[in-house]
Amino acid sequence: MNIKSYLKKWKKKVDEKLIEYLPLEETYPQTLNKAMRYTVLAGGKRIRPILMITTYHLTGGRDVEKIMPVACAIEFIHSYSLIHDDLPAIDNDNYRRGLPSSHIKFGEDIAILAGDGLFSHAFYIISESNLAAIEKEKVLKVLTKALGNEGIIGGQVKDVESNCSMKDPKLLRYIHSHKTACFFSAACEIGGVLAGAEEEKLFSLRKGGLFMGMAFQIVDDLLDVKTKMKEAGRDENKLTYPSVHGIEYSRKIAGRYSELCLEYLKPIDEEGILEKIILLLLGRKN
Amino acid sequence: MNIKSYLKKWKKKVDEKLIEYLPLEETYPQTLNKAMRYTVLAGGKRIRPILMITTYHLTGGRDVEKIMPVACAIEFIHSYSLIHDDLPAIDNDNYRRGLPSSHIKFGEDIAILAGDGLFSHAFYIISESNLAAIEKEKVLKVLTKALGNEGIIGGQVKDVESNCSMKDPKLLRYIHSHKTACFFSAACEIGGVLAGAEEEKLFSLRKGGLFMGMAFQIVDDLLDVKTKMKEAGRDENKLTYPSVHGIEYSRKIAGRYSELCLEYLKPIDEEGILEKIILLLLGRKN
Numbered sequence: 001m002n003i004k005s006y007l008k009k010w011k012k013k014v015d016e017k018l019i020e021y022l023p024l025e026e027t028y029p030q031t032l033n034k035a036m037r038y039t040v041l042a043g044g045k046r047i048r049p050i051l052m053i054t055t056y057h058l059t060g061g062r063d064v065e066k067i068m069p070v071a072c073a074i075e076f077i078h079s080y081s082l083i084h085d086d087l088p089a090i091d092n093d094n095y096r097r098g099l100p101s102s103h104i105k106f107g108e109d110i111a112i113l114a115g116d117g118l119f120s121h122a123f124y125i126i127s128e129s130n131l132a133a134i135e136k137e138k139v140l141k142v143l144t145k146a147l148g149n150e151g152i153i154g155g156q157v158k159d160v161e162s163n164c165s166m167k168d169p170k171l172l173r174y175i176h177s178h179k180t181a182c183f184f185s186a187a188c189e190i191g192g193v194l195a196g197a198e199e200e201k202l203f204s205l206r207k208g209g210l211f212m213g214m215a216f217q218i219v220d221d222l223l224d225v226k227t228k229m230k231e232a233g234r235d236e237n238k239l240t241y242p243s244v245h246g247i248e249y250s251r252k253i254a255g256r257y258s259e260l261c262l263e264y265l266k267p268i269d270e271e272g273i274l275e276k277i278i279l280l281l282l283g284r285k286n
Numbered sequence: 287m288n289i290k291s292y293l294k295k296w297k298k299k300v301d302e303k304l305i306e307y308l309p310l311e312e313t314y315p316q317t318l319n320k321a322m323r324y325t326v327l328a329g330g331k332r333i334r335p336i337l338m339i340t341t342y343h344l345t346g347g348r349d350v351e352k353i354m355p356v357a358c359a360i361e362f363i364h365s366y367s368l369i370h371d372d373l374p375a376i377d378n379d380n381y382r383r384g385l386p387s388s389h390i391k392f393g394e395d396i397a398i399l400a401g402d403g404l405f406s407h408a409f410y411i412i413s414e415s416n417l418a419a420i421e422k423e424k425v426l427k428v429l430t431k432a433l434g435n436e437g438i439i440g441g442q443v444k445d446v447e448s449n450c451s452m453k454d455p456k457l458l459r460y461i462h463s464h465k466t467a468c469f470f471s472a473a474c475e476i477g478g479v480l481a482g483a484e485e486e487k488l489f490s491l492r493k494g495g496l497f498m499g500m501a502f503q504i505v506d507d508l509l510d511v512k513t514k515m516k517e518a519g520r521d522e523n524k525l526t527y528p529s530v531h532g533i534e535y536s537r538k539i540a541g542r543y544s545e546l547c548l549e550y551l552k553p554i555d556e557e558g559i560l561e562k563i564i565l566l567l568l569g570r571k572n
Contacts, residue, residue, distance in 0.1 A: 108375035
């Protein structure tokens with residue numbers, strides 16, 4: 001199994017489905033549909049949907065067509081969070097994946113609404129999918145727990161409230177585990193849920209996904225340090241692993257999280273696909 | 287049936303449940319939970335949840351406790367849309383129900399996130415409710431259709447893109463039917479859906495709710511004209527029924543919509559409760 005071809009194959013499949021499930025650009029209201037499509041289709045590794053598809057397969061799922069709406073919904077939610085994150089009032093990032101952010105391209109009003117639109121669209125796509133009602137219910141329970149005040153939004157709020165002068169490792173762990181890791185955890189768990197995996201496996205997926213997300217976010221922060229040497233931005237004031245623990249020790253923590261992740265996922269990961277994905281993600285240069 | 291006591295009784299019930307289903311103020315992260323509670327509990331007539339509860343009863347529903355999570359979810363969604371609407375980039379309203387808007391009270395970053403949090407919380411509360419999976423599925427289909435690019439968000443986008451110099455009745459109708467009326471329609475339909483009403487009744491609820499929402503929004507615009515004589519605001523530049531059709535003719539259109547609404551709802555509304563609610567809503571002074 002060549003992991004790069006594996007990721008490429010599934011990214012292509014996810015991209016095709018994202019295009020299919022997004023509202024058409026030429027339909028009314030065009031500005032909104034354009035803005036929704038712009039951020040989703042501006043690129044991205046599609047890690048979260050691919051993780052979901054992978055854990056689905058690894059826990060015995062066979063009907064990948066059936067679960068694609070959920071994989072895409074996860075990416076729509078990720079895109080919504082990026083649009084709102086980039087807004088002037090939050091991270092004030094003018095660029096995303098080398099392109100102007102949504103609010104630069106379409107204006108702040110449309111960007112806020114395009115984020116809301118993608119959030120809503122994610123639930124629409126799940127509701128309208130061919131999954132059984134009981135499957136939709138299970139997916140929504142995992143997903144909405146990860147998204148709300150005890151999940152992503154909770155992490156985001158503590159993120160905007162913190163700054164790099166707060167050398168508080170506990171707060172930092174809260175931010176990362178909520179704003180990033182719980183969504184990785186949910187993506188991994190949902191794959192298992194849709195395959196009908198038993199609770200023991202779901203527990204491993206949940207924990208493995210959580211540690212994967214933690215490691216991922218630290219690596220992201222470390223890559224940001226490199227970028228920040230080139231350009232200044234508001235993010236510089238953020239509470240990050242490098243700002244609290246320094247670069248070397250942050251690398252060590254990321255390593256420890258990825259070990260914990262692999263430990264949890266090992267019983268499920270017979271072919272070592274998840275291990276390869278994780279090692280690639282954590283060794284990434286961009 | 288005294289309609290004012292009826293509305294008061296159900297508003298009280300909804301308010302109690304909203305408090306119960308909102309995250310506690312003292313739990314972490316406090317700022318988010320405070321901001322989510324602030325807008326939801328700042329008042330409001332709870333029209334949409336009460337309409338849902340009323341149509342549930344009128345179509346034979348008997349277990350009101352079971353459906354309260356959905357009624358509250360509808361109010362959470364309404365509150366999220368108010369928070370995002372009031373933002374400086376959208377309507378730039380500093381006050382809501384006589385109190386500082388969310389972004390004035392908590393800052394723009396927290397307001398955006400509190401809106402997102404309420405949106406997400408609505409789906410969480412539905413997912414975790416005691417409704418059967420098949421009922422949740424049906425509710426989510428109606429709700430997500432009303433919320434997204436072909437519903438509220440679509441209407442909002444055309445609203446921010448329009449201004450009062452565009453004397454375009456078709457565009458105006460699109461904005462009102464999408465940003466306001468389709469949510470009234472969904473609230474009415476969901477009551478019927480949860481009571482297991484047959485398609486013919488659901489159709490009446492959908493249409494009746496839609497015309498009710500149209501009339502409601504015109505009355506809202508007419509009340510705004512009165513208020514605008516006292517204070518200036520960005521809303522003055524908005525495309526509204528009074529700005530396109532003048533005050534007198536707008537009143538006539540609102541009257542016509544409420545007639546259409548009553549026509550559709552009559553077969554369901556044996557005791558005339560909906561009729562009384564509508565007449566009260568449309569004759570309201572604030």
